Amino acid sequence: MSQSQHSQAVRPDDDNPVIAQGVDDEPLMPTQRDLNGRLGLFFAGLCIAYTLFHIMVMNLFPMETWAYRLIHITGGLIIGFLGYSALGQADGDGPSQTRITERNAAEKALLGVALVATGYAFAMIAIAWLGRWTAMAANPPSFVFGSFGIPLLIGTIAATVAGWRFSGRERGRVYEGDWLLAIASIAVLGYILFVVGPLRLRAGTAMAQPGDMYAAMAGVILILELTRRLTGLVLVVIVSIFILYSFVGPWLPGFLNHRGYDPARFFTYIFTDQGILGAPIAVSSTYIILFIVFAAFLQTSKVGDYFVNFAFAAAGQARGGPAKVAVFASGLMGMINGTSAGNVVSTGSLTIPLMKRVGYPARSAAAIEATASSGGQILPPIMGAGAFIMAEVTGIPYTEIVVAAIIPAVLYFISVYFMVDLQALKLNMKGLPRAELPKFAVLIRQVYLFLPIIILIYTLFAGYSVIRAGTLAMISAAVVSWLTPHRMGVRQVLHAMDMGARMSIQMVAVCAAAGIIVGVIALTGVGARFSTLLLSIADQSQLLALFFAMCISILLGMGMPTTAAYAVAAAVVAPGLVSLGIPVLVAHFFVFYYAVMSAITPPVALAAYAGAGLAGSDPMKTSFEAFRLGLAAFIVPFMFFSSHELLMQGEWLDIVHVFISAMLGMFLLSASVIGYYFGPLNIVLRAILLAAALAMVDGGWMTDAIGLGVAAALYALQRGRRNPRTTVA
Template identity: 60%
Template structure:
């Protein structure tokens, strides 16, 4: 055998090995830098707690409903407890240590005294309430409960920041105290849930109500900082501060201000933390996150990726096209753009680089595809559920309306990667190194959970019933594979589902703080009035403002929080201008999603850059270019509601066809390739032709198509001239 053949066989073997290893990693949980990894008895104890958290939600949703406040508070409280046990306040090291200085011990002792005393008073209140079979407690216990708990919680948080325990396999003592503080604060609110529904936010609220709410807010914000970074924490902090400094602010920002007791007891109601975001998080989000965990444990996610590689891996730029399909599908289910980049990017990014994509381009493709998963029906991350809750529009109608925009977006990204492959002469991976398509077709039944989900939705079942049926079908289908779901796999799926939910619990609770402030102060309606005045009754100008606000608010924030906050501020103004609620909310949602790939703060692009070793800023710029269609599509469905399937089928087919042509012309302009290298004049012409097709009118579409044909002829003539010159 020649040396060349040996090298080729070696390359094929290496590619197969990387595909097998990376595809398997798609279904593995990715540990973040501050996540603890427990061993032995500690592992099983935490895992069991996670499983109980998941089982509790499944039972309440399907078998034994609880009172709304009690259920949502249990959802938040359980998430806080698990979050503080699993995630450290700072990045941790396997060989790290904890500070044992005198100051550290003094702060920890103070924290312990305060939290344990408050926890003891909570115990007295709980015992008294159980004995009386009604929410009650001795006056002395009620008076002594709050302030020590608050002071101890603050000291415990300070200790976790300044004197962290960096050991990977241990829970810091300060975090154990935060767990006890969570049980005391949330437990108190659960006990007094019914009375608080009447007195929260009112003058008759008790001091103990206030202290429980203050501690709860602090704990929610701290867990959000650990799991989602500082962006959302800073925004929430600004809104909380605004609630107290309103009397000293000018213009529309003025309000009369609120007492601390009234503000915090109001925030911990269904007007604030327990409002729509937590309502969705405690039902649809956790249900579908557990469903995603079932797919991962049964290796269905690995099958999705292998299927994509078998179908498109051999084509030019194949791994990038695989990324568009696989990352979009997985991103739809797992609900976070950056998280999906880390999960599927570990496979697709190295493969893209192998066939010739630059590191930043590979990372940008993965970021754009994973972000697009948030707009792909039927799950849309969690966006469809939250939009249904906020607008009152049926979930199925929202999913139905999202079909064409999602198609156009992914077509655009596909065009981008295909044109880049043509431009740089990229090839695909060798067929011999890819999964066998025929073999995978014989396992097509692994798509059954998705088919069951979509079918049951169309059949009119409730979303919770549909998610539960899809989850059960994933377990049943696994029995036809080597990865059968038995008791241990079921345990692992339920554990993984709880862990994957924690960030969304924290984010939704913090978003609820912002929603509560907007409702309490009325800043949302006043901002809408200003928007109306600035736009001077121009819907298009108002949409431009809404786009900017949605992107800015979404920078550095998860999609769920970005949409909730932007919709609270912007949607009322757009609707008052005469824009349909569905169109207004979809418009805001799309730009909140796209903030994940919009410079200068593009979380999905940054995650991809970390995997590829590319420059984060350059990667974010390129991901912005690849996702360009998403910045055009919202204006398309504003100008033509047929794109949201609100018109006839003929209109829907027309708008889909012309939008597809339009995004192809725009993609060609961005990539500088249109049946050959395109000079600057041709690129400008393509840009203009694509923009004319934004409005789905027959005249504008005809102009755009005609311009495209003319530019094609120009390119063909130029290519013929270059060929003739080369032959001379």
């Protein structure tokens, strides 16, 4: 099924023009295949079965935890290797000019070795399972598990290398080596499931068997190869560094030093619920895939188009209207999407050209879209799946996390809104003509399309489990579609399930890779030693310790998807903050914000780079512009560190006071960054206003009075110089 088909949430006509069409369609990634014909139907069937498996297990037929998570990973590996090539794909179904038409000796040798070795390993696992199913044999003959491991590892490596060197670039076929990688994935699953009981006891100890080690090594290679295909080399390199760290610890200085581990203990430990099968995959196999399928249902019913058209009808005519639409629409879509860069590509293809049209420079247009899309990751109730991981890691109820996230998210988006409005005012921009915008009166009659989101929020706070709430919201999206031209019948529901599986594969690979890092941290104890380092820094200055934690969180998150970035930061940095006496909720929100904002932090700002590609602007300059526009997100964590009321902790009067003063502080901060208050600001006045903003965000009555006094004095100064234009609209 092609992913490039576009339709619309509202029927266009002469009286009601439509701007957004297919804004949430998933574009093909460079390595993604577009399978058609019988192969396409087979692949779609795999994806539908994968989605149905998760929905059925989560709601009706619970499974043993390890088995469920292993099947979740293996299904993701199979779909990933069949759906994504080792090399970038050519457009169309035919072979590209780079396709090797005749196999050379090296390719034949690699594929031959991979076929024989992987086939042998798969046959041994099949013998074990046939013996259990037919003869009720508890264990297979000794040669079965004694001989499958090395061939499995050799076959996996040979098929991987063959893909790197020789796989074709046509989107319509699956390379032979990728079929073998899918078979290797099944072999790894078959072995671990067969020995899962004893493996729980011996993994990571001297009792680990050679077969355990080889299966785990092959599994790690498969996970890293799929991660490379889906996200590039950055995360793979980071994971590889952590793996290397496990072996070279005895030769490292300071708090990095540890005794080192042999391969058998390391790899078997990594493939337990302390590593790959741990918290990231626990969340990926439940909440993340459920809400990705929910997003696929919204996409199939074209509700995403309605969200964007609604935003244009409400704000498109205001000055800098497309930028304001981008702030809200991209934030809403980013909340569901789960990846900042992915949301930039989907919604930015519409908003960036329109921002440029009303006068925003290309760099600013790209930066605004990147900043808004990244903000979606901190926007409740879904928070790009971050809320679910935080609940899993901390044990804090999900609803408490969502409530705590409200004020910081409002401050972030209000700050970005102030900045785009003041920039529009400074540059004397206009909005889009009303005649070119959807009519609000028409769209308001379809406000029921917000029902799936409303039902999700209501059921969550009515005491339903997250899984039950997400399932009901998903069903409601299908039901609501019957009130629109895009009714979801059986075919459309199956298409949504197909799309949900395809959209979830990246998160499966990322969470499994993040699990490797979490396992290394737990095995080596580097997280505890990092906590000791933070304590020693805090003896000099707690503020300096927080700044150091901020830098590490951003550094760990650079180049990584949000989910993986937070999972790693939560394992490395958050325990150190807790050891300083900071409440668990505050500590995890602190690292979560900086892990998310690594997507717009130079020099590796993936969301900003994605926006720059759409806008045709310089990537590095765009990343600095996005950093500037998202400055609030770098200040807000220090705010709720000093004022826990911003996380809804404390008395309501104190919460309201801190919220109002922080809002005013965000306005002053925005004015300082843009250089426009009630008129243009020179560098001296911008510095003074920045100091007033920081005073306002501190939360104390005295600092609020100082900030308000400075703001009032600057207002009086500018009023005395000129008649101001109307401010924030």
